[in-house]
Amino acid sequence: MPPLLLCLLLFLAAPLPCSVAAAVPAAKPRAFRLRARQLPAGALPRLPSKLRFHHNVSLTVSLAVGTPPQNVTMVLDTGSELSWLLCAPPGHHHHQQPAGPSFHPRSSSTFASVPCTSPQCSSRDLPSPPSCDGAGSHQCRVSLSYADGSTSDGALATDVFRVGSTSGDHSSPPLRSAFGCMSAAYDSSPDAGGSGGAAASAGLLGMNRGSLSFVSQARTRRFSYCISDRDDAGVLLLGHSDLPSSFLPLNYTPLYQPALPLPYFDRVAYSVQLLGIRVGATHLPIPPSVLAPDHTGAGQTMVDSGTQFTFLLGPAYAALKSEFLKQARPALPALNEPGFAFQEAFDTCFRSPAGRPPPVRRLPAVTLLFKGAEMVVAGDRLLYKVPGERRGADGVWCLTFGNADMVPLTAYVIGHHHQMNVWVEYDLERGRVGLASVRCDVASERLGLML
Numbered sequence: 001m002p003p004l005l006l007c008l009l010l011f012l013a014a015p016l017p018c019s020v021a022a023a024v025p026a027a028k029p030r031a032f033r034l035r036a037r038q039l040p041a042g043a044l045p046r047l048p049s050k051l052r053f054h055h056n057v058s059l060t061v062s063l064a065v066g067t068p069p070q071n072v073t074m075v076l077d078t079g080s081e082l083s084w085l086l087c088a089p090p091g092h093h094h095h096q097q098p099a100g101p102s103f104h105p106r107s108s109s110t111f112a113s114v115p116c117t118s119p120q121c122s123s124r125d126l127p128s129p130p131s132c133d134g135a136g137s138h139q140c141r142v143s144l145s146y147a148d149g150s151t152s153d154g155a156l157a158t159d160v161f162r163v164g165s166t167s168g169d170h171s172s173p174p175l176r177s178a179f180g181c182m183s184a185a186y187d188s189s190p191d192a193g194g195s196g197g198a199a200a201s202a203g204l205l206g207m208n209r210g211s212l213s214f215v216s217q218a219r220t221r222r223f224s225y226c227i228s229d230r231d232d233a234g235v236l237l238l239g240h241s242d243l244p245s246s247f248l249p250l251n252y253t254p255l256y257q258p259a260l261p262l263p264y265f266d267r268v269a270y271s272v273q274l275l276g277i278r279v280g281a282t283h284l285p286i287p288p289s290v291l292a293p294d295h296t297g298a299g300q301t302m303v304d305s306g307t308q309f310t311f312l313l314g315p316a317y318a319a320l321k322s323e324f325l326k327q328a329r330p331a332l333p334a335l336n337e338p339g340f341a342f343q344e345a346f347d348t349c350f351r352s353p354a355g356r357p358p359p360v361r362r363l364p365a366v367t368l369l370f371k372g373a374e375m376v377v378a379g380d381r382l383l384y385k386v387p388g389e390r391r392g393a394d395g396v397w398c399l400t401f402g403n404a405d406m407v408p409l410t411a412y413v414i415g416h417h418h419q420m421n422v423w424v425e426y427d428l429e430r431g432r433v434g435l436a437s438v439r440c441d442v443a444s445e446r447l448g449l450m451l
Contacts, residue, residue, distance in 0.1 A: 032061040034076065034225055034234030059227060059305055059416055061205060061236055064162040066108030072202040076225070076236060077306030078270055078426070079413075081210030082126055084144065084180035085203035087154065102202055105157065105181060113181075114140045114156040120178050121156060123212050130156055142180045154182035161214075177217045179203070207305070209428070210268040224425035225305070227416055228440035229380070235444045247446070248423055250434035251373035257431075258297065264410055265297025270426060272433055273371050274301040274412055277312075277320060280327050280364030284319040291316065291412075301412040303424070303433060309384070310368075310377075311345065311413045314405035321348045324364065324399060331362035335396060342386045345402035350383070351394040358383055358397050366401065368414070373435045377401075377418050384417075 036059060059076040065085065072085060085103040105111045114120050116132035121140035123130060133139045133155075140156040160174035206213045207223070215223065218238065225236040256271045265271075274291045277284045290313065293299045299313060312320060325334055325348065335349040342349065352358035357380075365378035382400060389396035400417055404410070423443065425434035 030238040032063075032236040032238070034227060034236045035060050036227065036234070058308075059225075059234070063205070065103060066105075066159050067110040068108075069162055070103055070107065072103055074203040074205040075306065076205050076207060077304075078207040079302060079304035079306040080204060080206040081208050081213045081268060082142065082180050083177065083204060083206045083212075083214050084142075084154065084182050087181040087183065089183070103181070105159075108159055110176075111157060111159045114158060114178060116140055118156075120212065123210075126210070126212065142182075144180065144182060152182050154180045157181040175218050177214060178212055204306075208268045208270065213268070215426075215428075221429045222425065222427050224423060224434070226423045226438060226440035226443055227305075227420045228444070229420050230441045234440055248436050248438065248443075250423065250425060250436045252427070252430075252432040252434045253370040253373040255431045255433060256293075256300070258293065262293070262295070262297025265293055265300055266302065266411070269300070269302045269304070270433060271300045271302055274368060275371055276369040277316065278367040278369060279320065279323040282323055282327070282364075284316070284323055286316050286319050298410040299412070301414065303414050303419075305416045305419065307413050307415040308417050309346070309400045309402055309415045310418045311402045311404040311407065311409050311411075311415075313409075313412060314403060316412070317401065317403040317405070320366065320401060321399070324348060324366065327364040331359050332397075335391075340396075341406065342384075342389075342396075342398045343402070345404075345406045346384070346398040346400070347403065347406075348399035348401070349386070350397050351391050352397055354390060354393055354395040368418075370435075373433075375414070375418060375422060375435055376437065381418060381420055 060073050061076050063072055063074055064070065065072055074083070074085075088102040088104045088106075116138045118140060121130045121132065126142075128143045128145065130140045130142050133141045142154055142156050144152045144154075156178055157180075158176055158178045161177050162174045207215050210216065214220075220238050222240050223236070223238045226234055228234040253272050256273045257267065258265055261267065275288070276291070277286060291299075291301070311317075328334075328350065332350045332352060335351055337349075340349060341347040350358065360379050360382055363378075363382055365376050366382065367377070368375045377400070383397040384400050386396040386398055404412065421438060421440050423434070423436040423438050423440070427434060
């Protein structure tokens with residue numbers, strides 16, 4: 001067995017950090033369990049470029065934060081920069097549990113507020129830049145905006161982050177990282193997701209390339225994840241994870257960055273070049289200019305683990321809708337209701353007898369073509385059952401590609417639903433994203449992760 005793979009097996013099973021001097025002298029990979037969880041509506045702040053769903057499925061990881069360590073669950077979001085935690089109000093200590101999950105700053109001896117004079121308080125690449133609280137405390141204030149238009153205020157702070165959901169492993173040095181310590185993190189109204197099984201989150205782990213992201217503060221130059229169609233069988237690796245190509249045949253596509261700053265181009269996102277789309281064996285007749293950013297930067301293609309489904313700009317979406325309806329017709333009748341759009345963006349919809357899944361194996365795969373790599377969306381990942389919609393004895397199912405123009409979005413966004421059972425590697429050293437189709441639960445088992 002190659003020494004690095006043995007190292008990975010050991011640290012994933014424990015999980016314990018390890019290094020192989022001959023293979024990666026400076027890297028100590030860290031492992032997280034990656035889970036798909038249903039969060040209440042309004043549970044997460046929404047950037048202007050994000051669409052949240054009433055029953056949004058998000059990817060969560062467990063971390064231990066503070067001294068002594070407090071276990072928190074955070075949403076993994078490669079489309080956001082600032083990590084944040086719901087902080088318990090002053091006066092609450094860790095043994096006093098308020099409603100909802102939260103972090104207790106006063107119970108942590110390593111917690112520190114970020115002062116106005118800190119360079120971190122002058123960051124300008126956040127949607128709402130930090131501001132100075134001149135009312136005596138001189139704290140660096142941050143604000144998050146929510147899907148319903150409300151905002152949550154908090155303060156920029158730092159504390160130590162440890163890998164894993166338990167505090168028993170002290171073999172890895174903790175990482176001090178800045179985050180938003182927010183006074184509120186989700187709406188607890190009945191409409192916000194009072195559907196019993198929804199899991200709440202204590203925070204969000206910002207993983208884009210901005211200076212305040214967890215990736216940048218951890219100085220992580222490579223990370224990868226695999227999202228399983230089984231809730232708890234995914235894995236997130238921080239650090240170098242050079243696996244044998246026979247085990248993980250990654251194909252790479254370069255990260256795209258325009259030479260000059262453009263007003264609508266998100267320079268800290270993970271942007272790739274979308275070259276074409278195929279439905280079955282048919283290449284869609286989409287001009288290259290439609291798939292590339294325009295002179296303002298609008299139209300970039302972002303790989304985003306914090307968005308559930310995938311969005312295409314209007315002309316590309318129209319071509320996909322037309323061809324998919326045509327090829328799907330023998331297997332599945334179209335809904336044929338011009339005014340119907342699930343979540344106002346998904347209107348390529350079908351009827352299928354309630355009580356049994358639609359015949360997805362008879363539907364054409366949709367392939368996103370990139371320079372050097374491709375992503376195939378097939379089978380169960382093609383359709384989403386619209387909750388509460390019935391047409392006689394039929395349920396309503398919609399294609400999991402949305403029309404970005406109806407949101408509105410000014411970018412192509414590849415969501416985590418279409419990254420399922422794909423090993424995705426973000427290689428910042430070489431400026432590229434790697435993709436490999438794998439069964440994530442099997443890959444996790446083979447790597448020694450205990451399910």
